[in-house]
Amino acid sequence: MIAVDAMGGDFAPGAIVKGALSAAKEFGIKIVLVGDEARISRYLSPSNELQLPIDIRHAPQRVEMGEVPSESFRQKPYSSMSVSLKMLYEKEVKAVVSAGNTGAFLYSAIKILNTLPKVKRPAISTIIPSIKGRTIVLDAGANVDCRPEWLLQFAIMGHLYAKIILKKERPKIALLNNGSEPTKGNRLTQEVYRILDNSSLNFVGNIEGNNIFYGEADVVVCDGFVGNIFLKLTEGFANIYVNMLKEEVSKRARSGIGAYLMKPAFENLNRRLDFTEYGGAPLLGVNGVCIVAHGSSPSYAIKNAIKTAEDFVIKDFNKTLPEEIERLEDLVTYRPSKRRWFWGSLRGSFSKERDEKEEKIE
Amino acid sequence: MIAVDAMGGDFAPGAIVKGALSAAKEFGIKIVLVGDEARISRYLSPSNELQLPIDIRHAPQRVEMGEVPSESFRQKPYSSMSVSLKMLYEKEVKAVVSAGNTGAFLYSAIKILNTLPKVKRPAISTIIPSIKGRTIVLDAGANVDCRPEWLLQFAIMGHLYAKIILKKERPKIALLNNGSEPTKGNRLTQEVYRILDNSSLNFVGNIEGNNIFYGEADVVVCDGFVGNIFLKLTEGFANIYVNMLKEEVSKRARSGIGAYLMKPAFENLNRRLDFTEYGGAPLLGVNGVCIVAHGSSPSYAIKNAIKTAEDFVIKDFNKTLPEEIERLEDLVTYRPSKRRWFWGSLRGSFSKERDEKEEKIE
Structure with a gap:
């Protein structure tokens, strides 16, 4: 059973209900939709001719897109998001999918479920399209100021994601x-x-932004600040390119006909570049399978995210991750040089003190 | 007189000589080409039917693209790059343009010319195309680890660049x-x-990567690490988009005809998105007008970079910059809070010590 936050996302609850129905129909996944019961039923009842096994759990509150994570968490304990996560904590469901406020989802997931043993910081991992297929990029925005050892863990998490979910050999x-x-x-x-x-990961070295799209790596590691800027840019660029191209086309009749003829090619390309196709972004390192879907997810993206959640459950990702972290961290031979270590630890201890006073995630 | 490094760039010296000829012809700029005299003459003599005022200064060495800046600076004192910069230092020329190794150019420029008074760190500024026109992005890669006050100076430099060179009112x-x-x-x-x-600049707030292309700001400030990743991604993305589109087109006959008809629109768009069109990237904050042209610059990009160099000279940018920095820095009302200031200065003093031991730029 997978809990789906029916109130999160720009097209909720309509697109969410529709996506849940497709997932139930195509993959036989048992789903509970969490949110405003009356509104969900209005969409669910007329569409569910097949009597698919979809339950509803009522949750009277809803987290909006612009809300500050820590505030919405405190002020809305009965939001569809928090109720879903509590069901996961109580083992009523095996995973949660939400297309709502990503920051709030991450914050609430850590507060309610905690992180997995051995994990220093959870990371948001996304999949971007490349010429050769798919590339995992993490951290996509959970941690804006990172320490080096966190990025090693992100690499291990990405490695495991690529290996057991995307089935890449090495x-x-x-x-x-x-x-x-x-x-x-x-x-x-x-x-x-x-x-x-100096780790036993299959590390292929540094990669520059543009080369990611050539599929030279299966996993690209970065801090959450850079990752977030990178992904937003990537997401926006195809739109801008098409916008500018339309401007150019409108200047010439000949191009207009060309554009008409090319329409299927454009559509297919936009589908390939469409992030929502790729089934959501897992919050790796959280003690429970949590999948973020893009806020503007249409129903097929929700369906894909639910499928991803089930994959993580079936492959027992969260049981394997702490073992892999322990094993692979032990194999790292590099220790920072003494002087670096001294300044580093000194600086580190200040930041740690400050961190502890501040909250873990804003 | 402007010195042009004739040996820098992927198409040197051919494209450089051709670009210099166009600049001399179109704008009446006096140019001295610096580099291997025999090779330069081979390109210059047959093309210069108009007897344009282009001199040659022999420089026997050449900095390659992959070289480490500090090493090439020490090992090649007679490179076309160093000779050009020394001519600027000796006031034989008023500016230098190079399409060579950007890191080496920046390093050598600071070593030979020093920074301007009041400037903490020079920055590389680039122009990117947007729907509304052009946007300055800096730092594009000169400083990978930045302190907050450096970014204030980058903002002031960008402000002045937009105001006096691009003629934006505010x-x-x-x-x-x-x-x-x-x-x-x-x-x-x-x-x-x-x-x-808290400054008197026309600060419009934070901007996300994708919104830069909508032209919501004239100047976008970032640290050199993020700036470099951002620009490389932007540069590469249009190529990737076109590559993927070609793949889609090749699957369908109808699209093939469409692509043929759209060719002029594509070409125009690629020209609009072409960074090299925009006349090079000034090294702001260096005591002397230095313009980097893209390594793969064709001749018209070299011509544009020479024109930009002349603009900076005519507008007396480097005389105005220290005055503007002094004036605008004094108007900043924000002072970091005490605790922050304490930790900050403590951490700062460590990093400073480390910085001084290491070299200023790698």
Whole structure:
């Protein structure tokens, strides 16, 4: 049984209910829709001719897109999001899917479910399209200020995701950086390079933004600040390109006919570049399978996200992850040099103190 | 007189000589081509039917694209790059244009010319195309680990660039961030937000990667690590989009005809998205006008970069910049809070010590 937050996302609850129906029909997945019972039934009852096994759990509150995660968590204990996560905590369901406020989902998931043993910080992982297929990028925005050892864990999480969910034999791990040479990078990525290079992961070195799309790596690791900027840019760019192309086309009659003839090619390409196709972004490292779907998810994206959730459950991802972290972290041979270590730990202890005073995630 | 590094760039010296000839012809700019005299003459003599005022200065060495900046600087004192910069230092020329190794150019420029008074760190500024026109993005890669006050200076440099070179009345300054709300960001951008918000610049707030292309800001400020990743991605994305579209087109005869008819629209769009069109990237904050042209610059890009160099000279940009920095920095009302200031200065002093031991730019 998988809980689906029926009130999250731009097209909720209509698209969510429709997506849940498709997932139940195509994959035989048992689903409970969480949210405003009356509204959900209005969409569900007339569409569910097949009497598919979809339950409804009433939740009277709803987290809006712009809300501050910590506030909505405190102020709305009966939101569809929190109720879903509590059902997962109580083992009533095996996974939660939500297309709602990503920050709030992450914050609530950590508060309610906690992180997995051995995991320092959970990360949001997304899949982006490439010429060769699909590439996992993480962290996509959970942690804006990172320490090097967190990125090692992100790499391990991505490695396991690629291996057991995407079935890549020996996933190629790359570090997003400002140049391909090993010496490139800021303080963080230089240190992370050394750590990954001395791990037993299949580390293929630094990768520059544009090369990700050529599918040179299966997993690309970065801090959440860079990851977020990268993904938003990627998401927006295809739109801008098409917009500008339309402007150019409108200047010429000949191009207009061309554009008409090319329409199927454009549509197919946009589908390939469409993030929502790829079945949601798992919150890796949380103690419970949680999948974020894009806020603007149409029903087929919700269906794909539910399928991804089931994959994570069936493959027992969250049981394997702490074992893999322990095993792979132990194999890292690199230890920072003494002077670096001294300054680093000193600086680290200040930041830690500050971190503990502040909240874990904003 | 402007010195042009004739040996830098993928198509040197052919494209460089051709670009210099166009600049001399179209704008009447006096140019000295620096590099291997014999090779330059081979391209220059047969093309210069108009007897345009182009000199050659022999320089026997050449900096290659992959070289480490500090090493090439030490090992090749007679490279076309270093000789050009020394001519600028000796006031034989008023500006230098190079399409060579950007890191080496920046490193050599700072070593030979030094930074301008009041400038903490020079920045590479680039122009990217947007739906409304052009947007300046800086730092594009000179400084990978930045302190908040450097980004204030980048904002001031960008402001002046937009105002006196691009002739924008009251340039809109934005901060590249992982969300549009003022609370978003990592430690660096949160601090920079407060500083810019309390300055007298026309600060319009945070901007997300995809919105840059809608032309919502005239100047976008970021650290050099993020800036570099952002620009490489932007540069590469149009190529990837077109590649994928070609794949889709090749699957359908109808699309093939469409693509043929759309060819002029594609070509025009690619020209609009072509960075090289925009006349090079100035190294702002260096004591001397230095313009980087893209390594793969064709001749018209070299011509545009020479024109940009002349604009900077005529508008006396480098005389105005230190005055503007002094004036605008004094108007900033924000001072970091005491606790933050304490930890900040403590951490700052460590990093400074480390910085001084390491070299200024790698």
